[in-house]
Amino acid sequence: MNTKKIILGLFAAILTFTSCSDDEGVNFQPVALGAYENGILVVNQGVYGNGDGSISFVSNDLSTKNNGIFSFHNNSVPLGDVGQSIAFYNNLAYIVVNNSQKIEVVNRYTFEGVATIDSGLSNPRYMTFVNGKGYVTNWGDASNNADDFIAIINLSDNTVSSTIAVGEGPEHIIALNNSLYISHKGGWSQNNIISNIDTTDNSVTTITVGDVPDEMVLDSANNLWVLCEGRPSYATPETGGKLVKINTADNTIATTIDFAAATDHPKIMTYNLGSLYYYINDTIYKMDEADSTLPTTAIITQALTEGDLAIKEDRLYGTRADYLTGDSELIVYDLSDNSLINTLELNTGAYHTYFN
Amino acid sequence: MIEKITSFVLTLFTCTLMYAQQDSIVTLGTVTLSDVRLKNTLNKSLIVKISDSLLQNYHGSFTNLLRQQSTIYLKENGLGMVSSPSFRGTNASQTAVIWNGININSQTTGQTDFNNVGLGGFNNITVKSGGGSSFYGSGAIGGSIHLQHNISFKKQQTFNLSSVIGSYNNYIQSGNLTIANKKSYFNGYIKHQAADNDYPFLGTDIINDNGQIENFSVGFNTAHKIGKRDILKAYYSYFTNNRNSARTISVPTKSRLEDKNRRFMLAWNRKATKTTYNIRIANLEEEFKYFENRFKKHLFSGSEVSSIIANADVDYQFSNRLSIKAAVDANLIEGEGDNIGKNTRKNIAGVLSFTHKPLKKLSYTVTGRKEATNSYKVPLIGSLDVNYKLLKWYTVGVNGSKNFRAPTYNDLYWKGLGNSNLLPETSHQANFNHFFNYKKNSLQLAVFYIDTQDMIKWTPNSSGVWRPGNVANVKNYGLETTFNTQISYKKHQIHFSGNYVYVKAVDQETDKQLIYVPIHKVSGTVSYNYKKLTVFYENIFTDTVFTNGNNTNSLFAYSVSNAGLSYNLSYNKSNFIISGRVNNLLNKKYENVISRPMPNTNFLISINYKYN
Numbered sequence: 001m002n003t004k005k006i007i008l009g010l011f012a013a014i015l016t017f018t019s020c021s022d023d024e025g026v027n028f029q030p031v032a033l034g035a036y037e038n039g040i041l042v043v044n045q046g047v048y049g050n051g052d053g054s055i056s057f058v059s060n061d062l063s064t065k066n067n068g069i070f071s072f073h074n075n076s077v078p079l080g081d082v083g084q085s086i087a088f089y090n091n092l093a094y095i096v097v098n099n100s101q102k103i104e105v106v107n108r109y110t111f112e113g114v115a116t117i118d119s120g121l122s123n124p125r126y127m128t129f130v131n132g133k134g135y136v137t138n139w140g141d142a143s144n145n146a147d148d149f150i151a152i153i154n155l156s157d158n159t160v161s162s163t164i165a166v167g168e169g170p171e172h173i174i175a176l177n178n179s180l181y182i183s184h185k186g187g188w189s190q191n192n193i194i195s196n197i198d199t200t201d202n203s204v205t206t207i208t209v210g211d212v213p214d215e216m217v218l219d220s221a222n223n224l225w226v227l228c229e230g231r232p233s234y235a236t237p238e239t240g241g242k243l244v245k246i247n248t249a250d251n252t253i254a255t256t257i258d259f260a261a262a263t264d265h266p267k268i269m270t271y272n273l274g275s276l277y278y279y280i281n282d283t284i285y286k287m288d289e290a291d292s293t294l295p296t297t298a299i300i301t302q303a304l305t306e307g308d309l310a311i312k313e314d315r316l317y318g319t320r321a322d323y324l325t326g327d328s329e330l331i332v333y334d335l336s337d338n339s340l341i342n343t344l345e346l347n348t349g350a351y352h353t354y355f356n
Numbered sequence: 357m358i359e360k361i362t363s364f365v366l367t368l369f370t371c372t373l374m375y376a377q378q379d380s381i382v383t384l385g386t387v388t389l390s391d392v393r394l395k396n397t398l399n400k401s402l403i404v405k406i407s408d409s410l411l412q413n414y415h416g417s418f419t420n421l422l423r424q425q426s427t428i429y430l431k432e433n434g435l436g437m438v439s440s441p442s443f444r445g446t447n448a449s450q451t452a453v454i455w456n457g458i459n460i461n462s463q464t465t466g467q468t469d470f471n472n473v474g475l476g477g478f479n480n481i482t483v484k485s486g487g488g489s490s491f492y493g494s495g496a497i498g499g500s501i502h503l504q505h506n507i508s509f510k511k512q513q514t515f516n517l518s519s520v521i522g523s524y525n526n527y528i529q530s531g532n533l534t535i536a537n538k539k540s541y542f543n544g545y546i547k548h549q550a551a552d553n554d555y556p557f558l559g560t561d562i563i564n565d566n567g568q569i570e571n572f573s574v575g576f577n578t579a580h581k582i583g584k585r586d587i588l589k590a591y592y593s594y595f596t597n598n599r600n601s602a603r604t605i606s607v608p609t610k611s612r613l614e615d616k617n618r619r620f621m622l623a624w625n626r627k628a629t630k631t632t633y634n635i636r637i638a639n640l641e642e643e644f645k646y647f648e649n650r651f652k653k654h655l656f657s658g659s660e661v662s663s664i665i666a667n668a669d670v671d672y673q674f675s676n677r678l679s680i681k682a683a684v685d686a687n688l689i690e691g692e693g694d695n696i697g698k699n700t701r702k703n704i705a706g707v708l709s710f711t712h713k714p715l716k717k718l719s720y721t722v723t724g725r726k727e728a729t730n731s732y733k734v735p736l737i738g739s740l741d742v743n744y745k746l747l748k749w750y751t752v753g754v755n756g757s758k759n760f761r762a763p764t765y766n767d768l769y770w771k772g773l774g775n776s777n778l779l780p781e782t783s784h785q786a787n788f789n790h791f792f793n794y795k796k797n798s799l800q801l802a803v804f805y806i807d808t809q810d811m812i813k814w815t816p817n818s819s820g821v822w823r824p825g826n827v828a829n830v831k832n833y834g835l836e837t838t839f840n841t842q843i844s845y846k847k848h849q850i851h852f853s854g855n856y857v858y859v860k861a862v863d864q865e866t867d868k869q870l871i872y873v874p875i876h877k878v879s880g881t882v883s884y885n886y887k888k889l890t891v892f893y894e895n896i897f898t899d900t901v902f903t904n905g906n907n908t909n910s911l912f913a914y915s916v917s918n919a920g921l922s923y924n925l926s927y928n929k930s931n932f933i934i935s936g937r938v939n940n941l942l943n944k945k946y947e948n949v950i951s952r953p954m955p956n957t958n959f960l961i962s963i964n965y966k967y968n
Contacts, residue, residue: 050903051606051951081606081951100606143648143655233821234772305816324815325866325905348904 037109041356042330043083045349047323053083053097054347067347073111086354087127096124105158120160121151130175130199137170139187164202166195172216176248181224183213190231196251207251210242217271219289224248227269227278241266255292272311279304299338307351319350390456390504392634393491400741400755401486402802402836408479415520415528415962419470424894426483427836427857429877434602434952436553436569439470443485443498444804445832445861445873450497450761456504456591458638461495463661463691466764472615474573474595476547480504485836487785489759490723490739497759497783505577507541515967523958526551541579548572555955558945564602566609571597589623604951612650616643632671639664659693683707696769703729717745732763734780753789767812767824775824783808796842806832834859847887854880868907874899888924903950914946933964
């Protein structure tokens with residue numbers, strides 16, 4: 001689920017019902033494993049406003065599950081409001097907590113706290129690293145379309161050392177050599193650009209792509225594939241999704257593939273061994289990176305919410321969360337025969353998965 | 357509007373119950389009810405009445421007053437922040453709030469924020485449990501709260517000034533003047549409050565650093581008698597409320613809410629031999645602004661709604677045993693906002709009610725209401741009440757009704773998300789009521805059942821887009837009771853009052869309790885008075901509430917108590933009342949909305965000067 005929709009929809013819902021949820025007494029059974037290497041980390045968003053974001057650990061064989069590991073290893077301090085994403089650097093995990101306006105820095109294997117970056121961020125989203133510096137996308141205020149920025153993090157003292165102003169709604173950020181690519185999903189609105197930042201001088205150039213660019217992946221030839229969701233049904237006009245391939249050697253658009261209808265909004269994408277995998281309308285498709293048309297047959301039919309797809313060792317991981325009831329699941333498929341392996345119940349709002 | 361109640365003197369707990377008040381027909385010369393339809397509901401529902409004398413000396417929040425004195429459960433997003441009521445496990449938009457007979461629930465949200473209603477303009481609050489859509493329209497499903505200024509043509513000159521100082525820089529000043537004679541009545545009031553509200557969150561090192569509030573209310577209530585049969589009345593109320601919105605444990609914020617409410621009403625009453633006429637025309641205006649960052653005040657979103665309301669009631673008394681009432685309600689509502697566009701709603705409703713007393717001790721009333729509107733379909737609704745006075749001190753009643761709640765502006769028109777095909781929520785309910793009354797002791801007990809269909813709920817679709825739909829079906833059942841008793845010995849008086857409600861509110865799809873509905877809520881007050889001194893103690897217990905639909909997450913149950921004393925120094929017609937109060941006596945850590953802690957122990961001191 002993306003925050004823009006939470007703001008538009010949930011805000012209206014809150015005005016009407018003031019419904020909320022909670023982090024106390026959840027299915028948290030502390031089992032001190034000591035180390036969280038060799039497993040899967042899941043960021044659970046929690047419910048917007050409830051302060052019940054959390055991190056779950058699941059062992060690679062899916063037999064062990066620990067919910068709430070951040071809180072467990074940090075004196076029961078809650079992670080915060082809307083767990084967003086994790087970025088890894090050496091032995092550290094940087095957990096971006098969107099609505100709490102902070103990044104929790106922990107040891108990625110023990111989850112013991114190292115630092116909290118809680119100054120200089122404004123609705124932080126995603127983070128990556130180039131040449132020993134951290135770069136974090138920030139939406140700024142929802143009501144302001146001119147205050148969006150990339151925060152540069154000094155990793156030695158965990159402070160925001162400077163910022164780079166960018167267009168509205170910077171979302172995902174990935175690094176390629178000294179260069180950063182940022183998809184401008186649009187924050188609480190909709191945008192249609194990719195920013196490219198040269199980290200040697202922090203200069204910014206933009207590439208116009210389809211509407212609402214979200215996930216980005218690099219293929220085997222370092223082409224940048226951008227999944228553009230299209231403008232949603234509540235925006236005017238609604239537009240269909242696009243898959244855009246950018247040649248990173250000269251930052252030109254190599255290929256644009258349109259989804260058929262204006263109501264087609266692909267949601268999440270990942271890349272594995274020469275193939276793109278994306279999710280649309282309760283189905284998952286696989287497309288070869290050499291193809292220039294969309295596949296017509298789905299490989300898996302499975303309802304997910306918009307966390308992400310992640311693939312490792314022939315297994316595909318997705319998440320599904322119901323923010324009203326509290327249902328929250330990690331769903332695992334075997335890609336060798338596209339069969340369901342298991343479904344694990346996690347804390348509220350399962351969202352992104354990472355391999356540790 | 358801090359949880360700092362001041363309460364006073366003899367009057368402190370004269371929160372009397374309305375049992376046995378006979379249908380006091382609106383007549384000239386005595387007190388006239390501003391809500392002329394309320395008399396039709398007496399003896400048919402569990403009712404708590406909060407009197408003028410209590411209100412006059414009360415300086416705390418409306419939320420806290422209702423929480424303590426009635427069976428209503430209220431949840432607050434932190435002290436002074438958005439506060440929503442729940443009767444019998446129904447939600448805030450299923451509670452109708454009635455100002456001098458007019459429904460004032462917000463057109464945008466469908467509910468009333470009880471920290472956004474200025475106290476000062478009312479001299480009577482009646483809390484009525486159970487459905488009442490036939491007379492009060494949308495939202496009267498769980499119950500209704502009636503804010504009234506009743507007018508009395510009795511010679512008086514009363515003047516009241518008070519000043520309050522409380523913890524966390526809470527300052528309240530207010531003035532109230534009433535002048536009346538046999539022909540005319542005038543009441544004017546003014547009130548201002550400012551508070552920093554920067555209390556610490558117990559058990560953390562966080563301070564409620566964005567909880568500042570400031571509000572101001574001014575208004576008048578006036579009436580003039582013409583000849584022997586006619587009264588003209590005018591009511592005006594203006595309330596402005598600027599609140600920074602409090603942070604949560606996990607979320608720092610710079611946001612702010614600014615509300616303005618204006619209400620004006622003209623009323624004409626005429627009493628002929630057998631016929632009574634009441635005509636009212638009102639204009640309500642609500643304005644709302646939300647600032648995400650209060651340091652950048654040029655960026656905000658908001659809405660403005662203006663309503664014109666016209667009501668006409670005719671009562672005809674065929675005999676002592678038979679009467680009929682016919683009424684017409686017309687509304688014209690214009691709303692405009694950043695998220696709801698510009699939309700106009702019109703509706704007109706007709707009500708017919710028939711009361712018959714076939715036996716001396718038995719009476720029944722049948723009521724029906726039909727509405728026509730341009731924006732949604734409203735079903736035919738109605739009610740049937742039967743009351744039997746079994747004993748001199750015991751009356752039993754049964755009633756059944758069908759009620760509705762209209763979709764709001766947000767539900768219908770929210771940009772891109774609103775659903776113009778929404779139906780109103782409808783509910784069927786049954787009540788079995790018992791009224792006991794003996795001397796100064798009274799007890800009311802109701803067993804209730806409410807079945808609500810087509811409940812409007814915002815849910816995400818498969819693309820994660822949240823939209824409203826008529827998706828839920830909920831059944832509520834339980835028991836509600838309220839009592840009041842007084843013991844006097846020479847100049848000593850002890851007063852007890854208490855409320856208890858047991859409620860199950862079950863979603864029929866999941867078979868789970870609804871979120872934020874405590875199964876048990878108990879409130880009790882005891883006060884002792886000796887001559888000019890009054891001491892009191894009060895306590896509220898609120899059971900665990902679930903915070904998600906699966907009922908796997910919850911907030912702890914809590915019990916919070918307050919205590920205080922007051923002393924009245926009177927000289928001739930002048931009274932100085934000095935009082936002090938301690939809230940959250942035992943410094944309990946509690947939240948009534950997740951992640952939003954309520955204040956620790958805090959104090960309030962007030963001085964009241966009254967001339968009469």
